[in-house]
Amino acid sequence: MYDINQSEGFNLRRDVFLRMATFIRHLNQISNYSWILVLPPWNQLYHWRSMHINQDNLPWSLFFNLDAIKKTTPIIETHEFVEINGLRPIDVYVTLQHYRGLSDPNHDWSDKWEVTDCVDIKKNQVWNYTNLTSLMNLCLSFQGPSSLLIEIINDFNPRTIMFNHAEVILHDYYGGSEYWLIRKSMQFATDLKNIANTFKTNFLLDKYLCVHLRRRDFLYGRPQEVPSIEWAASQILEKLQSLKNLKFVFVSTDASDKEFYNLKELLIGYNVIKYDANEEILKSYKDGGVAIIDQIICSQADYFIGTHESTFSFRIQEEREILGFHPETTFNRLCGDKMKDCAQPSKWRLVT
Numbered sequence: 001m002y003d004i005n006q007s008e009g010f011n012l013r014r015d016v017f018l019r020m021a022t023f024i025r026h027l028n029q030i031s032n033y034s035w036i037l038v039l040p041p042w043n044q045l046y047h048w049r050s051m052h053i054n055q056d057n058l059p060w061s062l063f064f065n066l067d068a069i070k071k072t073t074p075i076i077e078t079h080e081f082v083e084i085n086g087l088r089p090i091d092v093y094v095t096l097q098h099y100r101g102l103s104d105p106n107h108d109w110s111d112k113w114e115v116t117d118c119v120d121i122k123k124n125q126v127w128n129y130t131n132l133t134s135l136m137n138l139c140l141s142f143q144g145p146s147s148l149l150i151e152i153i154n155d156f157n158p159r160t161i162m163f164n165h166a167e168v169i170l171h172d173y174y175g176g177s178e179y180w181l182i183r184k185s186m187q188f189a190t191d192l193k194n195i196a197n198t199f200k201t202n203f204l205l206d207k208y209l210c211v212h213l214r215r216r217d218f219l220y221g222r223p224q225e226v227p228s229i230e231w232a233a234s235q236i237l238e239k240l241q242s243l244k245n246l247k248f249v250f251v252s253t254d255a256s257d258k259e260f261y262n263l264k265e266l267l268i269g270y271n272v273i274k275y276d277a278n279e280e281i282l283k284s285y286k287d288g289g290v291a292i293i294d295q296i297i298c299s300q301a302d303y304f305i306g307t308h309e310s311t312f313s314f315r316i317q318e319e320r321e322i323l324g325f326h327p328e329t330t331f332n333r334l335c336g337d338k339m340k341d342c343a344q345p346s347k348w349r350l351v352t
């Protein structure tokens with residue numbers, strides 16, 4: 001089992017899943033047992049802003065095609081685990097922590113882990129299951145890739161183990177062939193793909209450009225890198241003029257309606273569209289599902305422009321690599337204000 005720091009967003013969580021999936025696969029190659037990764041329940045994330053719907057305890061099957069993931073990685077949902085395990089306490093609860101002194105220029109970056117004092121004394125809660133307890137509780141300083149967790153399994157010999165703060169764990173090989181194998185299997189739920197396709201058929205009547213325009217916390221967190229609406233509009237216009245044959249612009253954004261209409265007004269002569277979920281779809285698939293619909297539409301666009309260092313944009317770029325789009329149409333970003341040219345995103349090409 002694993003859990004992630006409360007404040008992390010959906011798309012970083014998807015990346016942490018890949019690290020844990022790699023670990024389970026490597027563990028199963030050397031272990032006498034068949035280990036299964038338990039998918040943590042989704043609970044109301046910071047960016048899930050619709051407060052009138054329940055967004056706690058959501059299963060992965062709402063967002064992903066679990067049969068596809070199971071082709072690469074042995075997984076079960078939390079509720080399936082709880083059905084099998086009942087209220088038997090889990091054997092080991094590990095809270096992972098970074099080593100101290102990461103900003104020290106002489107920091108030793110070798111792979112290592114050790115039992116240490118807990119930085120925060122918190123209740124070792126198994127997700128939000130308050131009546132599921134643990135027999136042994138440990139805090140570990142951890143530095144290294146996910147396969148280093150195998151040593152911890154070998155040392156403590158548990159049947160069930162929880163790794164909390166799994167975001168501390170690094171990739172075994174980011175962008176390597178196993179990364180892509182698992183990433184490709186992480187397909188979206190069929191319902192969400194169908195909704196995205198219906199929207200495309202009805203509203204995107206020709207070739208289209210998608211822009212992922214990240215606003216809200218990015219405006220404060222990365223003010224140099226995120227453009228004003230006006231500057232975003234002129235960059236999009238310039239691109240549209242150079243591409244010539246694109247008349248449709250799909251905007252994937254967490255912007256306010258006001259900002260969106262502002263942008264739309266500035267892109268005169270083009271069909272500027274965004275996906276607005278109706279109440280029924282929002283109730284069924286939640287803010288997380290609606291964001292995925294945006295991502296699916298952008299992943300199929302003829303041209304994509306993302307936001308600098310947004311994991312939301314990164315996941316779209318990966319999807320486009322899987323679909324086989326030319327990298328020139330994928331690894332593009334909006335520049336911040338006062339930046340005429342900015343460094344374009346690294347091209348994380350698919351490796352097989």
Ligand SMILES: Nc1nc2c(ncn2[C@@H]2O[C@H](COP(=O)(O)OP(=O)(O)OP(=O)(O)O)[C@@H](O)[C@H]2O)c(=O)[nH]1
Pocket residue numbers: 008009010011012047048212213214252253254287288290291292294309310311312313
């Ligand atoms: N529907 C929709 N939601 C979005 C969009 N952009 C951001 N969001 C919401 O805001 C969240 C952004 O958080 P993350 O998924 O962590 O991605 P990020 O914040 O862009 O990137 P990092 O902070 O670097 O991890 C998403 O998961 C969505 O819930 C968008 O274009 N459409």
Ligand SMILES: [Mg+2]
Pocket residue numbers: 008009
């Ligand atoms: Mg974020």
